[in-house]
Amino acid sequence: MTYIRKPKFANPHIRSNDLGLTHRDYEGSLTTLCGGCGHDSISAAIIQAAVGMSLPPHRVAKLSGIGCSSKIPAYFLSRSHGFNSVHGRMPSVATGANMANKELYFLGVSGDGDSASIGLGQFCHIVRRRINMLYIVANNGTYGLTKGQLSATADPGSRTKSGEESQYDNIDMATLAIELGASFVARSFSGDKSQLVPLIQAGLSHKGFAFIDVISPCVTFNNTDFSTHGYKNTWENYQALSSIDYVPMRKEITTSYGAGEDKEITLHDGSVIHLHKTGSDYRPEDRDNALSHISDYRKKGKIATGLLYINQDQADFHELNDSVDKPLNTLASSDLCPGNEVLQSINETFR
Amino acid sequence: MKATDISNPDYFHKVVDCQWACPAHTPVPEYIRLIAAGRYTDAYMINWHSNVFPGILGRTCDRPCEPACRRGRVEEQPVAICRLKRVAADYKEDISTRLPPVPRKKNGKHVALVGGGPASLTVARDLLPLGYEVTLFEKDRKSGGAMRTQIPRFRLPEEVLEEELNYILDMGVNCRFGEEITSMRELLEENFDAVFVGTGAPLGKTLDLPGYQESRENVHTGIEWLAGVAFGHITSIGRKVIVLGGGNTAMDCCRTAKRLGGEEVTVAVRSGFDEMKASPWEIEDAQAEDIPILNFHVPKRYIHENGRLVAMEFEKVRREFDANGKRLLVPTGDAPVIIRCDDVLCAIGQENSFPWVERDLGIDFDQWDLPVLDKRTFQSSNPKVFFGGDAALGPDNIITAVAHGHEAAVSIDLFCSEADVQQRPPPETLLQSQKMGIHQWSYDNDISIELRHAVPHADKSRTLKDLNIEVELGFDQRLAYEETMRCLNCDVQTVFSDNLCIECDACVDICPTDCITFTRNAEEATLRQQLIAPATNTDQDLYVSGELKTHRVMVKSEDLCLHCGLCAERCPTSAWDMRKFLLNTAKAGSPCQKP
Numbered sequence: 045m046t047y048i049r050k051p052k053f054a055n056p057h058i059r060s061n062d063l064g065l066t067h068r069d070y071e072g073s074l075t076t077l078c079g080g081c082g083h084d085s086i087s088a089a090i091i092q093a094a095v096g097m098s099l100p101p102h103r104v105a106k107l108s109g110i111g112c113s114s115k116i117p118a119y120f121l122s123r124s125h126g127f128n129s130v131h132g133r134m135p136s137v138a139t140g141a142n143m144a145n146k147e148l149y150f151l152g153v154s155g156d157g158d159s160a161s162i163g164l165g166q167f168c169h170i171v172r173r174r175i176n177m178l179y180i181v182a183n184n185g186t187y188g189l190t191k192g193q194l195s196a197t198a199d200p201g202s203r204t205k206s207g208e209e210s211q212y213d214n215i216d217m218a219t220l221a222i223e224l225g226a227s228f229v230a231r232s233f234s235g236d237k238s239q240l241v242p243l244i245q246a247g248l249s250h251k252g253f254a255f256i257d258v259i260s261p262c263v264t265f266n267n268t269d270f271s272t273h274g275y276k277n278t279w280e281n282y283q284a285l286s287s288i289d290y291v292p293m294r295k296e297i298t299t300s301y302g303a304g305e306d307k308e309i310t311l312h313d314g315s316v317i318h319l320h321k322t323g324s325d326y327r328p329e330d331r332d333n334a335l336s337h338i339s340d341y342r343k344k345g346k347i348a349t350g351l352l353y354i355n356q357d358q359a360d361f362h363e364l365n366d367s368v369d370k371p372l373n374t375l376a377s378s379d380l381c382p383g384n385e386v387l388q389s390i391n392e393t394f395r
Numbered sequence: 396m397k398a399t400d401i402s403n404p405d406y407f408h409k410v411v412d413c414q415w416a417c418p419a420h421t422p423v424p425e426y427i428r429l430i431a432a433g434r435y436t437d438a439y440m441i442n443w444h445s446n447v448f449p450g451i452l453g454r455t456c457d458r459p460c461e462p463a464c465r466r467g468r469v470e471e472q473p474v475a476i477c478r479l480k481r482v483a484a485d486y487k488e489d490i491s492t493r494l495p496p497v498p499r500k501k502n503g504k505h506v507a508l509v510g511g512g513p514a515s516l517t518v519a520r521d522l523l524p525l526g527y528e529v530t531l532f533e534k535d536r537k538s539g540g541a542m543r544t545q546i547p548r549f550r551l552p553e554e555v556l557e558e559e560l561n562y563i564l565d566m567g568v569n570c571r572f573g574e575e576i577t578s579m580r581e582l583l584e585e586n587f588d589a590v591f592v593g594t595g596a597p598l599g600k601t602l603d604l605p606g607y608q609e610s611r612e613n614v615h616t617g618i619e620w621l622a623g624v625a626f627g628h629i630t631s632i633g634r635k636v637i638v639l640g641g642g643n644t645a646m647d648c649c650r651t652a653k654r655l656g657g658e659e660v661t662v663a664v665r666s667g668f669d670e671m672k673a674s675p676w677e678i679e680d681a682q683a684e685d686i687p688i689l690n691f692h693v694p695k696r697y698i699h700e701n702g703r704l705v706a707m708e709f710e711k712v713r714r715e716f717d718a719n720g721k722r723l724l725v726p727t728g729d730a731p732v733i734i735r736c737d738d739v740l741c742a743i744g745q746e747n748s749f750p751w752v753e754r755d756l757g758i759d760f761d762q763w764d765l766p767v768l769d770k771r772t773f774q775s776s777n778p779k780v781f782f783g784g785d786a787a788l789g790p791d792n793i794i795t796a797v798a799h800g801h802e803a804a805v806s807i808d809l810f811c812s813e814a815d816v817q818q819r820p821p822p823e824t825l826l827q828s829q830k831m832g833i834h835q836w837s838y839d840n841d842i843s844i845e846l847r848h849a850v851p852h853a854d855k856s857r858t859l860k861d862l863n864i865e866v867e868l869g870f871d872q873r874l875a876y877e878e879t880m881r882c883l884n885c886d887v888q889t890v891f892s893d894n895l896c897i898e899c900d901a902c903v904d905i906c907p908t909d910c911i912t913f914t915r916n917a918e919e920a921t922l923r924q925q926l927i928a929p930a931t932n933t934d935q936d937l938y939v940s941g942e943l944k945t946h947r948v949m950v951k952s953e954d955l956c957l958h959c960g961l962c963a964e965r966c967p968t969s970a971w972d973m974r975k976f977l978l979n980t981a982k983a984g985s986p987c988q989k990p
């Protein structure tokens with residue numbers, strides 16, 4: 045009578061993807077988060093993104109730290125690989141996993157506490173190291189799991205349900221990521237899947253470190269009228285710099301757009317994103333332009349969202365380090381131990 | 396689309412697919428839950444108030460509710476609604492104290508009922524508690540109408556029939572059994588305050604083909620023959636029997652013939668198997684008794700020798716469609732099929748017949764010789780005379796007769812109180828939150844995913860030997876419980892309050908069947924397409940909210956909602972609530988009725 049399992053019956057009219065799977069096949073176990081938590085919408089958006097891209101679930105690795113947000117990998121893609129790590133330490137685990145198998149899609153999910161407080165150091169370094177992954181921060185301006193303390197992303201003056209007011213300047217994760225060298229940076233809102241889903245798809249397709257700061261209200265502890273991370277403020281103040289469509293590489297591109305209104309970007313895996321301008325002279329390839337837009341909007345009390353910055357020409361960690369082509373688990377012992385002759389020739393170089 | 400007006404009782408009523416489809420609008424899920432709780436007597440009384448004959452209908456109803464049942468859209472088969480009704484009847488306790496009291500002091504109005512079938516008996520039951528005096532004229536020596544004379548005892552045992560007839564007769568009906576009304580004029584001259592005609596559709600048809608005159612003795616009208624069997628006048632039949640026709644009467648004829656000595660019983664149908672009018676379960680039951688059904692066999696002549704029927708000749712046909720898509724039965728050109736037989740039962744339809752209603756009494760008849768009636772009130776063009784059941788609209792079924800009876804009783808009561816019969820009292824409705832705690836509901840939302848359970852049958856080696864042994868054994872209590880768990884509780888409505896919604900998407904994300912979408916408003920056809928799962932079943936409504944803060948609307952397609960309550964469990968602001976919608980149609984004397 046309480047918290048039933050989600051019934052197995054599905055709507056026969058939902059679409060299935062190229063793998064013959066519907067979004068019901070990408071679900072995880074039933075959420076244990078508070079009803080209305082933005083994090084659940086992020087789970088749903090990830091599921092939609094994965095269905096739309098026909099991601100084979102077993103090709104995905106989900107990684108997280110600690111927090112309500114870090115729990116969500118349990119609620120989607122139950123047939124994927126997963127690692128729920130220590131608080132703030134997901135970047136290390138993600139880096140290791142990525143080293144071991146560069147062929148998987150890596151999806152990190154963390155919170156503002158997990159990544160901007162205890163894990164800030166780890167966060168900075170994974171950005172800097174250009175690990176090829178999509179890193180999502182479900183940002184609610186609070187430590188939800190520990191009952192609503194203000195986090196480092198809470199804007200000054202923002203107030204939680206208990207009435208606590210943020211005294212300090214906030215850390216803007218998107219700005220930080222751009223400054224530290226992330227090659228794909230976006231911001232979105234859990235309430236707007238029409239924007240969030242294509243951003244997740246583009247982030248997964250992007251080669252290099254992709255980051256999405258998703259405003260994801262904590263309905264229980266930080267959803268007051270005075271909270272900048274609540275539903276009310278976000279609905280009222282989020283503004284997309286451009287709207288985005290994602291076309292997976294297998295799909296033919298049929299829509300055409302008027303010159304000047306639209307920017308078409310082909311990603312490394314052949315998929316395409318379309319950015320439709322919404323008025324401003326926004327140039328997502330221009331790092332300084334991106335940073336100034338973010339702070340201009342912020343000064344007006346607005347939240348700039350959409351694809352903020354993209355750089356497709358940056359080499360990622362594997363390229364920079366000329367790592368082995370194949371996943372380590374596929375290497376034969378002859379690759380790992382090439383024999384005395386090879387050893388001798390290596391030793392020769394040190395003489 | 397305009398925001399949905401949920402204060403209109405039809406809106407939520409329609410969501411309860413079974414109740415909406417039931418002619419008497421029985422609150423099905425309410426009684427199914429009571430059965431699950433083991434409260435059989437309470438479940439029975441809900442039925443008794445709505446459909447008057449739960450034990451009878453739980454065995455024989457045409458079950459229009461089942462093809463309508465939502466479960467049939469969500470998986471393969473509907474809930475076994477009808478057989479659960481029987482469970483309530485089988486396991487109930489004594490109900491005598493629960494029957495409505497009949498006042499000793501009468502209201503001075505006297506109503507005549509012609510015919511003792513379910514239609515008339517429903518009128519009697521509804522009017523007696525209001526103080527009416529009711530006189531029932533029935534040409535047979537017993538009441539029940541076609542329920543007694545047509546439906547064989549192996550489908551409906553005598554005791555079940557008697558019990559439910561007696562609940563009504565014992566309320567104080569003046570029974571004038573064995574009295575056939577032969578003149579409406581004379582009846583009207585007796586100065587009843589109102590007359591209700593529930594005489595059924597008593598006229599069977601035979602097939603007049605070459606050889607008929609010579610074979611007459613062994614060519615029978617199905618319904619007359621069944622009545623003869625029911626009253627014990629007919630106790631045997633020839634060894635080889637052909638039944639003509641593909642409706643339920645044909646199925647009852649062939650199964651009865653098999654029990655009266657028919658060793659080779661064959662059913663012959665003109666059209667295709669899939670066009671047969673009989674209910675699928677009746678066909679299955681006949682086939683389970685090894686009765687072959689030949690389709691595309693058109694009867695051509697009766698073959699007789701020495702003044703006795705010996706065989707029938709059939710022409711084989713196939714189905715074709717002409718340019719206008721009209722279905723034709725075209726001879727295949729094969730040699731005629733000769734089937735030997737001793738008796739033929741014609742089950743090819745029945746008709747109404749009112750030779751006893753004089754045509755100068757202000758009661759108009761239409762071109763098919765059916766009385767001209769107001770479809771809502773069942774009043775004829777003579778305001779004192781009402782019709783219902785098969786007599787009103789032609790042969791149908793018991794539950795329809797009951798529904799007519801209820802409406803006619805309302806009309807008669809209004810008419811006798813000198814009120815306007817068009818001013819119908821509204822149904823009684825109740826919309827009540829089921830919330831008990833954050834994730835607790837006062838109904839069991841954890842529905843079973845089991846497939847429909849079959850009702851066990853008695854062994855055919857026994858049932859085929861005795862006309863009176865009931866074939867279906869009914870669910871036992873455990874099986875009944877399992878079956879109740881399949882019901883989706885469609886009466887527990889999802890009620891949305893747009894002013895509370897914060898558009899967090901929690902309901903959208905959790906809904907297992909993708910019923911809910913937040914979207915820009917549009918015309919219905921467009922809206923149906925722009926939902927997360929397109930709502931293509933236009934028989935099922937869209938629930939549209941008022942405009943939300945983001946200028947979108949919430950649109951819920953009712954089609955495949957499982958009433959699981961997860962949307963309401965996940966909603967942080969209780970913008971969704973699960974509320975039980977109980978609707979009882981107004982009966983005669985309803986408190987809502989205007990004086």
Ligand SMILES: Cc1cc2nc3c(=O)[nH]c(=O)nc-3n(C[C@H](O)[C@H](O)[C@H](O)COP(=O)(O)OP(=O)(O)OC[C@H]3O[C@@H](n4cnc5c(N)ncnc54)[C@H](O)[C@@H]3O)c2cc1C
Pocket residue numbers: 455456457509510511512513514515532533534535538539540541542545546574575576577593594595596597618621643644647751783784785786790791792793794796
């Ligand atoms: C073979 C067969 C099987 C059926 N099986 C089912 C079934 O399984 N389920 C189902 O729902 N429906 C079934 N039906 C249909 C169902 O029986 C009828 O639709 C229903 O009984 C109609 O009820 P009624 O009250 O209108 O009339 P009836 O039940 O037909 O009753 C009319 C009564 O009026 C009496 N009468 C007629 N004329 C006069 C007169 N002038 N004076 C006095 N009395 C008169 C008749 O003797 C009869 O008793 C079946 C019908 C047949 C023929």
Ligand SMILES: Cc1ncc(C[n+]2csc(CCOP(=O)(O)OP(=O)(O)O)c2C)c(N)n1
Pocket residue numbers: 110111112113114131154155156157158159162182184186187188189190195262
């Ligand atoms: C090493 C360590 N320190 C502290 C904690 C307590 N703790 C658990 S979750 C959490 C904050 C989570 O905040 P955030 O990442 O924003 O997640 P949210 O619950 O808000 O989604 C803290 C401090 C811990 N689990 N481990």
Ligand code: SF4
Pocket residue numbers: 076077078080081082083112113184188189261262263264265
């Ligand atoms: S406490 Fe806040 S962040 Fe955690 S599940 Fe509840 S609403 Fe979501």
Ligand code: SF4
Pocket residue numbers: 411412413414423424463464465466473474476881882883884885886
């Ligand atoms: S699932 Fe239950 S309530 Fe819904 S239509 Fe079927 S029997 Fe009626």
Ligand code: SF4
Pocket residue numbers: 889905906907908909910911951955956957958959960961962963
């Ligand atoms: S009750 Fe709510 S969650 Fe359940 S199927 Fe219906 S709309 Fe969906």
Ligand SMILES: [Mg+2]
Pocket residue numbers: 111113155156157182183184185186187188195
């Ligand atoms: Mg947080």
